[in-house]
Amino acid sequence: MAKRTTTRSVQPKPARPHRHGKGRCVAILKKLSAYIDDELPGTLCEELRKHLGACPNCEEFVASLRQTVALCQHQPAPALSQAERARMRNEILRAARPR
Amino acid sequence: MKTPAPAKQPAPVSHSEARTAASFDTLYRNHVDQMYRFATRLCGEPEAAKDLVQETFLNAYRGYQTFRGDAQVSTWLYAIAARACSRMRRKRKGAPDRELSLEEFIPTSEGDFRLQIPVDGLSPEEALQNKELRQALDRAIAKLPKKYRMVLVLRDMEGLSAKEVGSIVGLNERAVKSRLHRARLFVRRELSAQGIATSEPSHNGHPLMQGGR
Numbered sequence: 001m002a003k004r005t006t007t008r009s010v011q012p013k014p015a016r017p018h019r020h021g022k023g024r025c026v027a028i029l030k031k032l033s034a035y036i037d038d039e040l041p042g043t044l045c046e047e048l049r050k051h052l053g054a055c056p057n058c059e060e061f062v063a064s065l066r067q068t069v070a071l072c073q074h075q076p077a078p079a080l081s082q083a084e085r086a087r088m089r090n091e092i093l094r095a096a097r098p099r
Numbered sequence: 100m101k102t103p104a105p106a107k108q109p110a111p112v113s114h115s116e117a118r119t120a121a122s123f124d125t126l127y128r129n130h131v132d133q134m135y136r137f138a139t140r141l142c143g144e145p146e147a148a149k150d151l152v153q154e155t156f157l158n159a160y161r162g163y164q165t166f167r168g169d170a171q172v173s174t175w176l177y178a179i180a181a182r183a184c185s186r187m188r189r190k191r192k193g194a195p196d197r198e199l200s201l202e203e204f205i206p207t208s209e210g211d212f213r214l215q216i217p218v219d220g221l222s223p224e225e226a227l228q229n230k231e232l233r234q235a236l237d238r239a240i241a242k243l244p245k246k247y248r249m250v251l252v253l254r255d256m257e258g259l260s261a262k263e264v265g266s267i268v269g270l271n272e273r274a275v276k277s278r279l280h281r282a283r284l285f286v287r288r289e290l291s292a293q294g295i296a297t298s299e300p301s302h303n304g305h306p307l308m309q310g311g312r
Contacts, residue, residue, distance in 0.1 A: 026201050033280035060212040067218050068287040072255040074223035075236055077136040078145065089127055092153050093120070096160045 028058070036066050123160050130176055131156070137177065140252045141184055143241045151187065155180040170266070177259070178267045181249060188245060196244040204284040214290050239289035243282055250275055251282035 028051070034040045035048055052059045080088075134155055138148035158179050159166075166175055206212055216235065218226040227233055240248060246268075253264045254275070261275045270278070 026205070029201050029204060029284070030280070033276065033283055039276075057206075057212045061206065064212065064214045064291065065283060065287050067214055067223075068290060069255055069283055070223040071218070071227065071232075071236055071290075072240070072251065072283075072286065073258070074227055075140075075233065075256060076227065077139050077256075079132060080135050084149070085131055088131070088149060088153055088156075089124075092127070092156045092160065093123075095153075095157050 032062055032065055036062065036069065122163060123156075126159065126163070126172065126176075127156055130173060133173060134176055134180055137180060137252065137257055138184075140240070140256050141180075141248065143237065147187075151180060151184055154183040154187065158183060174259070174263055174267065177253065177257070177263075181253075181267050184249070185245075196246050199244065199247060199281040199285055201281065201284070204281075204288060211288070211291055214287070216290055216293070235290060235293045236286070239286045239293070242289060243285055247278055247282040247285065250278045251286065254279050255283070 134152050138151040142148045253259045261272045265275045
């Protein structure tokens with residue numbers, strides 16, 4: 001494990017050092033949507049929460065995923081004008097009419 | 100004795116056709132804005148979105164009598180639009196969908212952990228006042244491979260449940276959630292890479308990066 005340097009010397013050391021191999025990275029990454037959607041079973045959720053609390057970068061990653069979802073949920077969409085709505089309706093009915 | 104039918108019977112269309120047309124008008128009035136919003140999110144461009152909306156309602160008109168009412172009307176329309184969208188895409192012969200693997204979303208540099216965009220301390224609505232951010236989000240969603248975009252749009256933008264999304268795209272809930280997760284990670288990475296605001300100082304090395312690529 002590469003030595004981690006930190007500027008947050010006042011913070012307590014994590015109880016367990018993180019030794020993520022690629023498999024572990026993927027295992028954590030895999031659960032994050034279920035975590036932010038509150039769909040993880042209690043024990044898994046607790047385990048992940050404990051990990052995130054000890055790991056600022058992971059916490060930021062989750063926060064950024066949460067922000068991404070919130071942005072998607074609130075992204076405004078353009079509306080049709082009344083004239084376009086009427087024009088499209090007429091075109092649909094014209095196309096639907098048997099020839 | 101039967102009463103004779105009224106002399107004046109201007110019936111250019113049959114009763115069932117008239118009923119269909121009347122039902123269609125209600126259907127169209129109630130759902131056209133919703134379908135245009137959905138189509139815009141899928142297609143990106145307004146003209147392509149209008150084509151998709153027309154195709155959707157045309158197919159809905161033709162299939163209205165077969166609608167059994169065992170799904171919500173809006174779910175039925177979403178499914179028609181999703182199929183129409185796939186057909187239109189096949190006609191255009193766009194690039195085939197690529198699969199997104201979780202490995203590609205493991206952060207590889209220190210700046211990858213947070214969004215490099217102005218969202219901190221703002222509600223999503225406030226953050227989205229920023230036109231540049233709205234455009235960056237649109238670009239990120241447009242870059243998603245289509246099948247991932249479909250799930251993200253239905254679930255996170257249109258607000259459908261995973262079960263409803265599954266019934267529309269023909270996947271079980273587990274597969275929907277897996278696809279949605281990859282789509283979110285993709286959009287997150289794109290937003291992180293676009294750097295709308297000045298970058299904030301990042302953290303030092305992180306275990307998620309170790310053992311990554």
